[in-house]
Amino acid sequence: MSEKDHPQAHDHRHDHSQQAAKEKFLERLKEQGFKLTGKRQMIVDILLGEDRYISAKELLERMQEVFPRLSFDTVYRNLRLLQEEGIIEESTFGDGGSKYRITCGTHDHHHHHYICTVCGKTELVEGCPMDLLGITAPRGFQIESHRFEIFGQCEDCH
Amino acid sequence: MSEKDHPQAHDHRHDHSQQAAKEKFLERLKEQGFKLTGKRQMIVDILLGEDRYISAKELLERMQEVFPRLSFDTVYRNLRLLQEEGIIEESTFGDGGSKYRITCGTHDHHHHHYICTVCGKTELVEGCPMDLLGITAPRGFQIESHRFEIFGQCEDCH
DNA sequence: ATCAATGCAAACCTTTTGCACGCGT
DNA sequence: ACGCGTGCAAAAGGTTTGCATTGAT
Numbered sequence: 443m444s445e446k447d448h449p450q451a452h453d454h455r456h457d458h459s460q461q462a463a464k465e466k467f468l469e470r471l472k473e474q475g476f477k478l479t480g481k482r483q484m485i486v487d488i489l490l491g492e493d494r495y496i497s498a499k500e501l502l503e504r505m506q507e508v509f510p511r512l513s514f515d516t517v518y519r520n521l522r523l524l525q526e527e528g529i530i531e532e533s534t535f536g537d538g539g540s541k542y543r544i545t546c547g548t549h550d551h552h553h554h555h556y557i558c559t560v561c562g563k564t565e566l567v568e569g570c571p572m573d574l575l576g577i578t579a580p581r582g583f584q585i586e587s588h589r590f591e592i593f594g595q596c597e598d599c600h
Numbered sequence: 601m602s603e604k605d606h607p608q609a610h611d612h613r614h615d616h617s618q619q620a621a622k623e624k625f626l627e628r629l630k631e632q633g634f635k636l637t638g639k640r641q642m643i644v645d646i647l648l649g650e651d652r653y654i655s656a657k658e659l660l661e662r663m664q665e666v667f668p669r670l671s672f673d674t675v676y677r678n679l680r681l682l683q684e685e686g687i688i689e690e691s692t693f694g695d696g697g698s699k700y701r702i703t704c705g706t707h708d709h710h711h712h713h714y715i716c717t718v719c720g721k722t723e724l725v726e727g728c729p730m731d732l733l734g735i736t737a738p739r740g741f742q743i744e745s746h747r748f749e750i751f752g753q754c755e756d757c758h
Numbered sequence: 759a760t761c762a763a764t765g766c767a768a769a770c771c772t773t774t775t776g777c778a779c780g781c782g783t
Numbered sequence: 784a785c786g787c788g789t790g791c792a793a794a795a796g797g798t799t800t801g802c803a804t805t806g807a808t
Contacts, residue, residue: 477782477787498772516789518773534692538798539772556741565738571729571748580723582755583714590729590748597740635762635807656797674764676798696773697797 460490463544467529474527481509482520486544489530495541495562533591535559554590560599567592618648621702625687632685639667640678644702647688653699653720691749693717712748718757725750 464486468478476482484505489496502517521542524530530542541562554571555564571577571590579585622644626636634640642663647654660675679700682688688700699720712729713722729735729748737743 472783475783475787479782479788481789511790513790514773515775515791519788522774532694534694536690536692556738556743558741559744565741568734568736571732572750574729574732577750578726579750579752580714580755582758583716583723583752584758585714585750585752586717587752588748588750590746592730592735592737592743592746594737594741594743594745597738600740600742630808633762637763637807639764669765671765672797673766673799677763680799 464490467524467527470527470529471523476523481505481512481516482524484508485517485520485524486529489542489544493543493564495533495535495543495557495564497539497541499539501542554592556592556594556596558596558599559593560595563596563598565596622648625682625685628685628687629681634681639663639670639674640682642666643675643678643682644687647700647702651701651722653691653693653701653715653722655697655699657697659700712750714750714752714754716754716757717751718753721754721756723754 467486468483471482472478485501488501488504498514498517498521501521502512502514505512505517521530521532525532525542528545531545532540532542534540535557543562543564552570554567556567557564567590572588577585625644626641629640630636643659646659646662656672656675656679659679660670660672663670663675679688679690683690683700686703689703690698690700692698693715701720701722710728712725714725715722725748730746735743
């Protein structure tokens with residue numbers, strides 16, 4: 443058996459592995475009885491095409507160029523579904539709303555991000571503080587999850 | 601017992617240093633021409649009395665026991681002022697709103713928190729990942745800030 | 759007597775929901 | 784044809800703002 447082609451490399455933009463990831467995502471939806479509508483696919487396409495956190499508002503506006511009658515409710519319903527399926531992840535920053543990005547796609551290993559405060563672009567952080575710090579929780583504290591993000595301006599934005 | 605006590609049984613107030621911190625905070629406000637109203641002081645008292653993230657709604661409800669006509673706008677206006685003065689800090693979690701806690705008070709050194717997802721209680725994390733990890737930003741990325749929080753359930757909540 | 763602080767109401771913004779119709783399978 | 788997906792409208796939260804009044808200094 444030959445294995446998959448491109449194993450790694452944090453290549454920017456849509457390469458074959460990302461395309462494959464999309465297929466996998468959509469396949470997963472199909473198996474659960476959900477339908478592959480144009481709007482649903484477009485959300486995945488937009489998020490898959492950019493390593494960025496994007497707001498529901500921006501998604502709506504960009505999608506309205508193709509689907510003029512699209513409204514917020516459909517965007518939010520799809521975002522929620524994609525999130526429940528583990529296809530996208532949500533995060534909140536200080537600006538009063540949520541933003542979304544595709545999950546790492548092909549390799550779903552645990553990771554953290556550098557996040558551009560101007561455009562929302564993300565890049566992977568090497569390592570995780572939970573592994574590398576000698577984290578010792580306070581007596582009785584049961585750790586469930588953590589959040590680690592580094593904010594700043596990316597090369598293109600400053 | 602020289603200090604005035606809260607009627608509640610579960611206060612985790614540390615000691616005189618926090619009282620001193622409060623005086624310092626209020627002094628700072630006074631110097632800038634702001635007034636020391638009972639409502640303003642009560643917000644500081646509540647937040648200072650507990651190492652917790654508290655929502656505007658919870659603050660409102662607790663303060664309404666003393667100020668029945670108090671409404672959200674006043675709470676928010678005061679929260680914003682206290683935040684601009686660096687007296688409190690705001691953070692958002694997945695629940696659609698902001699929560700607030702007192703800044704570390706006496707010692708304002710950089711820090712991170714364990715945060716109880718049930719009651720919002722916080723405890724200090726030893727060390728900071730930015731110091732202890734070999735953080736090397738991607739080419740051209742200018743780091744401005746970071747966020748590191750460990751979520752779970754505290755001793756009292758599980 | 760000032761000028762900030764407050765209460766009230768209404769506006770605003772993001773997100774959610776009920777319902778009837780349209781569309782992917 | 785079935786049942787999910789969508790558009791529309793309206794509602795639900797959380798937060799902000801304009802304005803007249805109250806209150807701290």
